[in-house]
Amino acid sequence: MIPSEVADLRAALLAWYDVHARTLPWRTPPGAEVRTDPYRVWLSEVMLQQTTVPHAAPYFERFTTRWPTVTDLAAVEDADLMAAWAGLGYYARARNLLACARAVANDHGGVFPDTEAALLALPGVGAYTAAAVAAIAFDRAANVVDGNVERVVARLFAVETPVPAARPELKRLAAILVADDRPGDWAQALMDLGSGVCRPKSPLCLMCPISQWCAGRATGEPERYPLKTKKAARPxxxxxxxxxxxxxxxxxxxxxxxxxxxxxxxxxxxxxxxxxxxxxxxxxxxxxxxxxxxxxxxxxxxxxxxxxxxxxxxxxxxxxxxxxxxxxxxxxxxxxxxxxxx
DNA sequence: CATACGTGGGA
DNA sequence: TTCCCAAGTAT
The missing domain is CATH 3.90.79.10 (Nucleoside Triphosphate Pyrophosphohydrolase)
Known part of the structure; x- marks a missing residue:
């Protein structure tokens, strides 16, 4: 994809996002000057790892009501935190959440670091979450690649390599689209497109703002992407x-x-x-x-x-x-x- | 690179 | 019923 096409695609998706952005408690609205508190961005991103918005949302409300700041969270007893997380699953997230809050409180003066590299060093913060917080909370031009973005990119470029082997290639392709203009909105726009339009099943190509650049759609079988290797049966x-x-x-x-x-x-x-x-x-x-x-x-x-x-x-x-x-x-x-x- | 690690909802 | 997931991370 040549630079002028990238620019046009970016403009089309951001324009779509200006109109169709979802309103969520942790979301920074498109074009907002005041960004969402990094604590809330981080907390939402951890809760949303492998978890649906409807499942995570009530937990997010309870957590931010009980513990309005990362310093409040850092002071919680382990057992209280685990109890509050009960039912949300992947409980290592809760253990790492507390470790991360304490690291921010003790090692960073209660202020979240504002670079991707420093965020990545925190417990429970991996490549995706570090990039997402950097982009959404600090408006940094990070390459935010989650399952939604992988799907969008796999279709956009009609990637024939199956996941998970294709992950590095998908990330490299996603990076082509990242720019310094509205990085936080870009990350959220791409994820919103993936969850609402470029869905795993029955993608809504007729509503897609970037379908004219989509090689997957051009094949006539966009739903085929991303290709997947078969999983082992569950014992x-x-x-x-x-x-x-x-x-x-x-x-x-x-x-x-x-x-x-x-x-x-x-x-x-x-x-x-x-x-x-x-x-x-x-x-x-x-x-x-x-x-x-x-x-x-x-x-x-x-x-x-x-x-x-x-x-x-x-x-x-x-x-x-x-x-x-x-x-x-x-x-x-x-x-x-x-x-x-x- | 493969595996361990939860849950609830939808087709 | 059965399968596939949903905004991943740690080891």
Missing amino acids: HRQGIAWVLRDGRGRVALVRRPDKGLLGGMTGLPTSDWTETPPDAQPPVAADWAEAGAVDHVFTHFSLTLTVRVATGQGDFLWTPEAVALASLPTVFRKALERALAM
Whole structure:
């Protein structure tokens, strides 16, 4: 694509964005002089990693209400932060979120660094998030490449290499379109185009402001891009969750190790999760009764969790069940709801 | 480069 | 039902 075409394409997309920009709590409106607080940009970007806007939005509202600044967030107890994140998934994000807030508070005087390189050095901030914060919060000409941008670029240039192998090439192609004019708006425009028009299925080419430059559309099969390598089938595992209750509506819970699946989160005591039915001992001797099973799907395996319930005393972390229901990972919330329905 | 890491919604 | 995801990062 020659420079004059790039300039025309950029102008067309930015003009479209001026009219069609989505209004979101963390969004800097097109052409705004006052940019969104870097703290809010960073928080939204972390929450939106592999997560839909409708899922993340209520979390964003709760977090910014409880913790209006990064310094406020840095002062939170680990367990409180993990509880507030419960249900949003990918819990390493929550652990890194806190580590990042503390790094900004302690090492940067409570002020987010304003360069891509310095942002990249922060915990939980990778190539995408560093570029996004640099562009959106600081209006720097960063090459912001997320899944949406990859799709737009793969179609625009009809890239025949499948992802993930094509990632470096897609990033290089995206960089051709970056310029010093309105970098923050450019990043958001490209992502909005990807999510709203250049959709994975049924792209709306007739509404696309840059379709005249799109090689993918010219092939007649824009939806074919980006090509993908086939994924391995998801294995299935089985396990047991034990719900030990006392007479006052409390439930025995445990804190999971900081690393690994659901790391750092509160959960029910369980057996190991294995391919074959587990033959595990309950955490305490009691009159255990079957309460059925719940199914849950993680990214890399699916799980059938058999639920067993008993009344008794346990040497666990006891938490009022009302709090537990609101602050457990979904797999445990399902199991607990199943047990309490007995 | 491959793998681990959640969740809920839509086709 | 089953599959595919959605604004990725760390190791």
